[in-house]
Amino acid sequence: MGGGFAGLTAAITAAEAGARVTLYETHHTLGGRARTAEGPYRTNEGPHALYNGGPHWAWLAQRGLIGPLAPLPPLEAARLRLHHRGALRRTPPFAMLKLLRPRRGRTGGNAPVDVDFLTWATDQAGEEAARAAANYSAVALFHHDPGSLSAAFVQERLRRATKLPPEAHYPRGGWASVIDRMAARAWNLGVRMETRSRVDSLDALTGTGTGAGAGTGTGTGTGPIIVATSLDAARRLLGDDSLTWPSGRTALLDLALRTRRGDPFAVSDLDAPGWIERFTAQDRTLAPAGEQLLQGQFPIGPQESRADGVARAEHLLDLGFPGWRDRVTWRREATANGRTGAVDPVGSTWRDRPAVDRGDGVYLAGDQVAAPGVLSEVSFNSALAAVSLALGRRSRNTLDLKHA
Structure with a gap:
């Protein structure tokens, strides 16, 4: 069913x-x-990608179900921008890198289940890096406060989302082709x-x-x-009634813009959870010729409205896509409530x-x-x-x- x-x-x-x-x-x-x-x-x-690090990738590949992929050109990959301290940057806070790879020793290693991510990551790399890492992880969480979740849960998603070479792949024509x-x-x-x-x-x-x-x-x-x-x-x-589990609540924004050279591939918000991705960077078949398709997700808290999330999205667009309002050819907004997967609380x-x-x-x-x-x-x-x-x-x- x-x-x-x-x-x-x-x-x-x-x-x-x-x-x-x-x-x-x-x-x-x-x-x-x-x-x-x-x-x-x-x-x-909402933004979708197919990660090649999990068992479903091999299962789909064995049956010839993945099909043609839309690779991200190296030049486009270099156009990831990070919103931090109110400005767009090319690199994350240096201390944040400490949280992206497993480390050996007494203070490193895997994050615990029974401590929230912000507390654990602050101990590892300082509060600024911890908040930036928590907000970046929202690309795979769709949750308004990733730092409050189990440290082990968030760490796994953070590492998968930042792995090099990237695990994220894009079926040509969108997920419907799969x-x-x-x-x-x-x-x-x-x-x-x-x-x-x-x-x-x-x-x-x-x-x-x-x-x-x-x-x-x-x-x-x-x-x-x-x-x-x-x-x-x-x-x-x-x-x-026992079939309940926390999930995310997220404002979704889809935009088509007239093409302009120099637009970033994606913009990740490190000051608050949020992500905008230009999907035609890897697959131009997703929009008519001369247009670019953007999809963004901005998690919103229990007391926030979709308009609050969209306002944050528009602020990020102002920074990353100057003049975007004059280039809009199509727009759609939506809210995903409990439709973005489970999130694991502390413990x-x-x-x-x-x-x-x-x-x-x-x-x-x-x-x-x-x-x-x-x-x-x-x-x-x-x-x-x-x-x-x-x-x-x-x-x-x-x-x-x-x-x-």
């Missing part, structure tokens, strides 16, 4: 294991948050895909003879069921999130459940775990949660 990245991963994995699979998707197209908008501006739901290949793979494996098919209760599946397999019973009378939706949707569907890890196995043959997959990884890797790992549990067996493609 759910035709996003997690649902398609689960459907393909189950079908490859010989299960009979039906996939239900409420929307008329597949993809979930991995959809790419149709039309002249090929936007994702989703289309995954859907074709599922179809060729015999997966039955029901779009525009909203399921409001598991009881609605009783007697249909479908599900994610046919090996164990469930309370609905079908085979095992994998619920690959948002945690909010899963909570309503299953009537389980918690991914193991403390809602379990994949909900009992009675029902399993969860998605980016806010108990599975390791960064960004879409959580959805992928939870999908493999769900299939492994649903089919009651392990294979070379399943995730061993005991050792992850």
Whole structure:
């Protein structure tokens, strides 16, 4: 149930294991948050990138599902700008570099789970560097106060986001190209895909003879069921109030600008969480000729409005893209609330999130459940775990949660 990245991963994995699979998707197209908008501006739901350091990269590559990538030209890569102390800079605070690589010794090494990142990083590199690093990590967190989260959680994402060579890669044509290949793979494996098919209760599946397999019973009378939706949707569907976990709330701003030489590839805010990226720097097919497509995300706190986040975005645009207002050809604003993955508070890890196995043959997959990884890797790992549990067996493609 759910035709996003997690649902398609689960459907393909189950079908490859010989299960009979039906996939239900409420929307008329597949993809979930991995959809790419149709039309002249090929936007994702917020800035998206595919990291090659996780297990999903090898899984997709083995099946030929990644497809052509849009490499970032070296000249463009050098145009990353950092907003620090009210001005744009080319390099981060020197002390911040201490937090980007593992160090040996009594004061270095891995960050602890039971201390917030700002406290731990301040002890390592000083408060200015700690705040800058926390705000930079928001590119992979979408959270308004990364420094308040578990130090171990933030450190992992900070290191992945700043790794050299970069782990972030861009499928040509947007994420929809990957989703289309995954859907074709599922179809060729015999997966039955029901779009525009909203399921409001598991009881609605009783007697249909479908599900994610046919090996164990469930309370609905079908085979095992994998619920690959948002945690909010899963909570309503299953009537389980325990299905909660903190996530981010983020103002999203999409812009198309007439092309001008010298625009930065991306601008990262080190004074507050925020990120703007020019996606046509690596893939010019995302906007019409002569135009550039920008996507930005600016996390907002509980008492802030979308307008507050957009105002911060516009201030960063004023610094990084002078005269941008006169070049706008298209604009869109949105708010992502609880749709950007789990964040782990102090004292918690991914193991403390809602379990994949909900009992009675029902399993969860998605980016806010108990599975390791960064960004879409959580959805992928939870999908493999769900299939492994649903089919009651392990294979070379399943995730061993005991050792992850």
